[in-house]
Amino acid sequence: MxxxxxxxxxxxxxxxxxxxxxKxxxxxxxTGGHDVYDVYDEATAHAVRGFQQQRGLMIDGIVGPQTYSAIDDARWRLGDRLLTYVPTHPLSGDDVLALQAKLQxxxxxVARVDGIFAADTQRAVTEFQRNMGLPADGTCGPSTFKALQRIRPMATGGRPDALRAREAVRAAGPRLSGKTVVIDPGHGGFDHGWEGYGLRESDIAYDLASRIEGRLGATGVRAYLSRGRDQGPDELSRAAFANETDANLCVSLHTDGSMNPEAQGVATYFYGNDLHGATSSVGEQxxxxVQREIVARTDLLDCRTHAKTWDLLRRTKMPAVRLEIGYVTNPHDSARLADPAFRDVVAESIVVAIQRVYLPPEQDAATGMLRLGQLTV
Incomplete structure (x- = not known):
């Protein structure tokens, strides 16, 4: 919704x-005593911020499309409605999350516990129904709900989705050549993102994306940018583009900003929903x-990694990360971002991190030590 x-x-x-x-x-x-129903007041904003924090969303107290959709998803409980796969508009909600977690x-x-009833969830439901002697139609109705409630978990030895994801990385091999990576420069078009000290977030993101694309191309990676220089697609379109390429990884590039000029540093985000214990294990890795490589090679403050449920992270089929590389509103960070040589260092950091995802422990290098010429192509 x-x-x-x-x-x-x-x-x-x-x-x-x-x-x-x-809702x-x-x-x-x-509280039920909140008697001003049609005015967005401070109490409403406070409740929205609490909801956003619970759900791994941007915490701003504002209801935009993603927060609105998440509020609507939160109202569903498993068994409230029939769950079936609709290719053009997949169902989403907390009931789908609960179903995926149970199947897992x-x-x-289930490829990922993300609350979206996609083809992988339909296949898992169908297989469960076959095992239970139910009509194997991939639709979750009353009889399937009852069967799910009766059966105890059988999987042991760790989360099955995480084990499958790690095995897929191992099977892909250490070489970069032949792999596909989508690079997503944030914002674009009329949306410039954060601005400060003569810099625009959209311009920096596109410049960094171009530098990463060139370096990946030299290693034999098929690298695709999610937008052109003057385009600004929404997050759902960016995720759909990444899925259409059947990419191995997706990297979304942003800079941050704040009304407080002292705010600074680099942070990296991956798909994770602490409320429901769902996460992308390879995305987290x-x-x-990425975070450690950038921190080791630059003087940006380490703002660590964080789980979020933003659309680009949640709706991409492959492991995806989003970087917030410095604050354009901070004098130190903006000066660094304005330097082409610094952007080259950041680009190299990201390419090296992509390589390290695929290196087995015995071939991996210490953080900050691997150089482009040493990559396995």
């Missing part, structure tokens, strides 16, 4: 705001490698 009118914040009023307030109340995030516990292959 998408926000029908875009973005809602303090001071807004109307039917859509009343709907948001009502927040049903989720227990707003039982040893049925990749994020750690």
């Amino acid at each position: 998408e926000s029908p009118h875009g973005v809602y914040r303090i001071g807004d009023r109307g039917e859509a705001v009343a709907e948001i307030v009502g 927040l109340q049903r989720l227990g995030l707003l 516990e039982l040893g049925f292959a 990749f994020a750690g490698l």
Whole structure:
């Protein structure tokens, strides 16, 4: 479900705001005594921030399309509705998350616990139904719900999805040549992102993406940019593009910004939902490698790695990370980002991290030591 009118914040009023307030109340995030239903007030913003923190979203107290969709997803419980695969508009919700987690516990292959009823979830449901002697139609209805409640977990030895993801990386081999990587320069078009000290986030992201693309191409990697220089697709379109390429990895490039000029540093994000214990294991590993390589090779402050449920991280089929490389609103970080030589160092850091995802432990190098000429092509 998408926000029908875009973005809602303090001071807004109307039917859509009343709907948001009502859903927040049903989720227990707003007290029943909240008697101003059609005004987006400070109490509503506080409840939204709490919800965003729970769900791994951007914490700003504003309801945009992604937060609106997440609020709607949160209302569903397993068994509330029929779950089936709709290719053009896959169902999403907490009930799908619960279904995927249960199937995974039982040893049925779900690519990722992401709350989206896609083809992999349909296949897992079908296989479960066959094992239970139920009509194997891939649709989760009353009889399938009952069967799921009766069966105890069978899988042991770690999360099956994580084990499958690591095995896929091992099977891909250490060589970069032949692999596919999507590089996603953030923002673009009329959306410049953060601006400061004469820099635009969209311009820096595109420049970095071009530098990474050239270096990956030299190793034999098929590297694709998710947008042109003057384009600005939304996150769903970027994720769809990455999925269409059947990429091995996806890297989204951003810079950060703040009203506080002292805010600075680099952070890397991967798909993870702490509320439901879902995460991309290879995405987390990749994020750690990228973060450590950049911190080791630059003087940017280490703001660590974090799990988020942003659309690009959640909806890409391959491991994906998002980087926030410095603050354009900070004098130190902006000066570094303005330097082409610094951007070359960041680009090399990211390419090296991509290589290290595929290196077995006995071939891996210490952080900050591997150079482009040493990559396995």
